Amino acid sequence: MAKNDILGESLWDAYSNKVTTLMNNPQHQGEITQEEAEGHGNKLIVADFGAESCGDAVRLYWEIDPKDDRIVNSKFKSFGCGTAIASSDVMTELCIGKTVQEAVKITNIDVEFALRDTPDVAAVPPQKMHCSVMAYDVIKKAAGLYLGVDEASFEEEIIVCECARVSLNTLKEVIRINDLTTVEQITDYTKAGGFCKSCIKPGGHEDREYYLVDILADTRKEIDQEKMAKAADAGQKGDFNTMTLVQKIKAIDAVVDENIRQFLVMDGGDMEVIDVKSSDENIDVYIRYLGACNGCSSSSTGTLYAIEAALKEKLSNKIRVLPI
């Protein structure tokens, strides 16, 4: 919260004049009948989207010239608030004169844009963006009916944020490329989650199939797993510097087993690796002597030198061995 949120904006004051005008006086409200369309030798398509039980519903009418698939007339009926009615009105307006194939390309962003008074000021506040999405959805449905195909075939991708129309693939890609770690960053990069906020996490005002928090968590997990797999591969190839900590310790143990341990055990002692700390210059291997080695005079000189030399040779010459 900040100063501007203390009073909060008045919802209706945030509407553009166009929204207000069209709510008060929609231009394309009405119906087209079968007889009318047939009288012109045209085809009528009527599609519903939403339902009263959802809080908004729209019915779209298209009169289509079958010769060139052109929408020669369009009307709507709407159960909804002012922005729902204004969005439906502008949607019909945008459809008229286009072919069905062209109309399918109309997005909610086009609808919202057409409702703006000036190009850079949003026509409706964020929580009303979903009204323009209805328009987008009902067009797909009408086109599916006319063309005899499943409306889902018009959706090339899974849309996660309906308001900003950001797809799942885009989100994953942006998270990866920019190594994003927070939802706020995702919103900054893609605008997803910046409008009605429903897609951020469950519990917003619409239930969604995908949520940004989950996409982020999953993608981060994938990234980490890939990093790990890469490190594991590197380890197998013997590149000590890029190994994970566990791999490093295992590699050190292996070298100790092979080259050192037998001599220590012969003298009634042993050693264990406690920790490995890497910096740019050095890889510090902390060890502890066990049994007879513990306190033996050469453990800080000859033996230590032998261990360090073996590790340097086999693994990395950045290694320093530090007994504790």
Added chain:
Amino acid sequence: MQVYLDNNATTMLDPKALEAMMPYLSELYGNPNSLHKFGTKTHPGIRRAIDQVYAGIGATDNDDIVFTSCATEANNWVLKSVWADLMQHGDKNHIVTTEVEHPSILATCHYLEEQCGVKVTYLPVNEEGVVEAHTVKSFITDRTALVSIMWANNETGMIFPIKEISDICKEKGVLFHTDAVQAVGKIPVNVKEFDIAFMSFSAHKFHGPKGVGALYIKNSRKLTPLLHGGDQMGGRRSGTLNVAGIVGMGEALEIATTNIEEKMASIAKIRNRIEDELLKLEDVFVVGNRANRTPNTILISVRGVEGEGMLWDLNNALIGASTGSACASESLEGNTVMLAIGADNELAHTGMRLSLSRFTTEEEADYVIEAFKKGVARLRQISSSYAKVQPTAGGEVRECELHHH
């Protein structure tokens, strides 16, 4: 003409209450807790207000009425401090309330559930929007510390069976709190007749000023303060007194409760006229029996007309009303009370609340009836619910199937 029909949200300050407040907003600015004359000069006004408020709800001299900043504060105080006093270290862990309480109760209960591990039972209401006393009884256990149930509901105006509920609580030995914000000043409220441990109410709902409410505490029962600080109001609620607010609250309550039956009858007369006229429209219904409703409230559902759309048309006609439904609120859920009473999901988005006051006139009623009918006609003409041409086969929607809803 402009008409204000949102009196369950807040009311106009009664000019007489304003007049009583004026000196305390100007020359009588002393702190009542000071020893000097500037302070003590405020005492007569505050004393009068205390008398008016005690009389207004029928409290006895052994009871406390503690002024707060609002009813939200009073509600928070009761719930959080009953937790502190009886549940935090005691053997109780349970609160009984209803699904249709005001957010100041519901959100506080959610907080106590999440942060303090309190168990809360949210009782359902019947199709009239009323919680039935026997359900209250069946949910009280020996670990129940508090029953908190509103006196009248803000959305529907429905009056809850407070007498029976308070008897049940007495019998079970459980504290009873009632949020009486929508009852006090609208219908007779006499705490002497009931076993009510705590009662919240708010001045701005009965033509008093905003920013002042009160908590009635029977027999001055112990209740850990919500606001700690100086020893104002006997240390029960710290903070320099809102002198003008308290004076205005007292005056407003006295006016509202004087001849309250007459006032109720005249408000009900206008309310009923509006309601009868609107019920002549097709496909509308009003929630709850009039006889059991605050006299100023109508919650009407108009099929095919989305609540916010209707609010818009009324606003264009300079009429202020309200809806708890879909588009109007932040959440796209339907009107929660509508859903709670089991109304069809469809109707949850078509609720309109008209709430009158004793200042609402017959002329205003006529104007509202006409504007309302006009709005309904216009929006039904646009409405898909009333469209005649049916969708192309395959183009129908049966239920709420929106992937983004």
